[in-house]
Amino acid sequence: MGEVQPDHQQQPPHVAVLAFPFGTHAAPLLNLVKRLAVAAPHITFSFFNTAKSNASIFGTNEENGKLDNVNAYNVDDGVPEGYVFTGKRQEDIELFLSVTPQNFKKEIEKIVLETKKNITCLMTDAFLSFAADMAEEMKISWIPLWTAGAVALSAHVYTDLIRDTVGIDPTELQEEPLNFLPGMPSALRVKDLPFEVFGGNIFSRLLHQMGQTVTRATAITMNSFEELDPSVIDDLQAKFKQCLSLGPFNLTSPPSSETDPHGCLPWLHDQKPASVAYVSFGTITTLPPNELTALAEALEESKVVFLWSLKDSQKANLPKGFLNRTSERGKVVPWAPQSQILGHTATGAFVTHCGWNSVLESITGGAPMICRPGFGDQNLNAQLVSNVWGIGIGAKDGKLSKDGVMNALELVLHKEEGGKMREKVLALKELAKQAVGPKGSSTKNFNTLLSVVSMS
Incomplete structure (x- = not known):
């Protein structure tokens, strides 16, 4: 042959x-x-x-x-x-x-x-x-x-x-x-x-x-x-x-042609540096409905500014009225130009499933991670992020709860520990650029x- x-x-x-x-x-x-x-x-x-x-x-x-x-x-x-x-x-x-x-x-x-x-x-x-x-x-x-x-x-x-x-x-x-x-x-x-x-x-x-x-x-x-x-x-x-x-x-x-059909980047330009939580679980992973609800409740109650890439089919699991109540500081879109978002100065945290491409984009963008792994290598990646490289934090017991997400957002966006994570991820970003x-x-x-x- x-x-x-x-x-x-x-x-x-x-x-x-x-x-x-x-x-x-x-x-x-x-x-x-x-x-x-x-x-x-x-x-x-x-x-x-x-x-x-x-x-x-x-x-x-x-x-x-x-x-x-x-x-x-x-x-x-x-x-x-x-x-x-x-x-x-x-x-x-x-x-x-x-x-x-x-x-x-x-x-x-x-x-x-x-x-x-x-x-x-x-x-x-x-x-x-x-x-x-x-x-x-x-x-x-x-x-x-x-x-x-x-x-x-x-x-x-x-x-x-x-x-x-x-x-x-x-x-x-x-x-x-x-x-x-x-x-x-x-x-x-x-x-x-x-x-x-x-x-x-x-x-x-x-x-x-x-x-x-x-x-x-x-x-x-x-x-x-x-x-x-x-x-x-x-x-x-x-x-x-x-x-x-x-x-x-x-x-x-x-x-080469990553578009921004939903205006995510202009919206990010209007936000303060390192203040936005970007949320995405990739193209394959789907959160269980109870965890999606808990995540939405945490974003609403924490008053954090957020950008959420969420398939339209998943919106039915959001709490009733969530989109209206959070519209002034939150943006929910069916697709987002992820690598550009993670590299934007306004992005302060990435809530992710820890797929390998997402982890690398977060490192090269300089954004600390909040990890909720799904399948395959994602659990291992999450442990590397949180326990080996020190550039993020894992979801408590591997699942998203309202209190767990609120604590993680507070830590990454506002606490000294989150600042150290940002320093470490920026150091890795520099090593990636040199490589x-x-x-x-x-x-x-x-x-x-x-x-x-x-x-x-």
């Missing part, structure tokens, strides 16, 4: 890029590909993804930012024609995985025949661990992208060690420190690990396979910067052939990646 011939050095590189078409996975991979494509116009990138995900990330304005050497191709999403979804959790993911890797192989073979360009390198989402075997069969390099942070990657690489040490149901060992994991920060406990480490769902299987396979990669890339988790990065660099932190991606590939600067670690790693891709 598009196996490279011995004389492939004569042919300009042709990179096959395989996306995981769910959540916020495909967009960062495309951002990295576009960055490489601009730096190396002689390399062809063929981006394989489902039609639905391609339509979402390439967007309707693609003509403005279209690159001649990046081409999108659709692969089978595994959903049979006329299929009626039953509503089962992760049903679409199960269906997609049932047709991998054959769906990717089929399209790659087709494109190689059409373009007469053999594939010289595989770049994939790290979730697609079957790519390790594909790359070996094709005798080419494999470069996976891990879209989350270094600590979460370490947890999945060491899953077998964790299970051997504390078992798969560590109920009695929740407070056990993770000091048996190389490089892991001493403040982290067993209870902070993603529950997928202990098995139980489709992501557990995906992540376990990924952790066992990913060390075979020519290079692992990730959306982070070395200075954020130095001890974990040191260990990963010893485990991998090459471990390349390339981020934060929101600094290396800033949103992507001309002589920074992420820039150096990007140049290394460019060499690997070019020489493949």
Whole structure:
């Protein structure tokens, strides 16, 4: 299948890029590909993804930012024609995985025949661990992208060690420190690990396979910067052939056309410095109705100025009359330009689910966080924010209550402790800027990646 011939050095590189078409996975991979494509116009990138995900990330304005050497191709999403979804959790993911890797192989073979360009390198989402075997069969390099942070990657690489040490149901060992994991920060406990480490769902299987396979990669890339988790990065660099932190991606590939249809930025301009609580739980996470109500009550009673990105479908769970009563100091919108809001001088706190992209945007914006994690790596991220980096505070018992939110807002926006969090997050912001600067670690790693891709 598009196996490279011995004389492939004569042919300009042709990179096959395989996306995981769910959540916020495909967009960062495309951002990295576009960055490489601009730096190396002689390399062809063929981006394989489902039609639905391609339509979402390439967007309707693609003509403005279209690159001649990046081409999108659709692969089978595994959903049979006329299929009626039953509503089962992760049903679409199960269906997609049932047709991998054959769906990717089929399209790659087709494109190689059409373009007469053999594939010289595989770049994939790290979730697609079957790519390790594909790359070996094709005798080419494999470069996976891990879209989350270094600590979460370490947890999945060491899953077998964790299970051997504390078992798969560590109920009695929740407070056990993770000091048996190389490089892991001493403040982290067993209870902070993603529950997928202990098995139980489709992501557990995906992540376990990924952790066992990913060390075979020519290079692992990730959306982070070395200075954020130095001890974990040191260990990963010893485990991998090459471990390349390339981020934060929101600094290396800033949103080109992030619009502000609801006037959030002009509204922020009228607020006092570090006075606004920005609230958003991402595009996937939905708060339980009782917590959403408690959050609204806390925002109302605390008299804090707030900007809340809340889907229209969720407004029914707001207390009756809330929008009217808070309209003079609160703004509720269905979508907001998050990275610009977090970087605005008026933003004083970010109430967040701690998805990795949101955490990085908060760091690069210089905004302390109030964390209410949901699933996956979010609990681990929240613990890093509050207990390791000291740039935020976790929701009491992991849930939002009226009193808990009011106390957290008071602490972050008005107390000395909140001021210290702001100082620490601004120091990390500076390290992030340096990392992507001309002589920074992420820039150096990007140049290394460019060499690997070019020489493949």
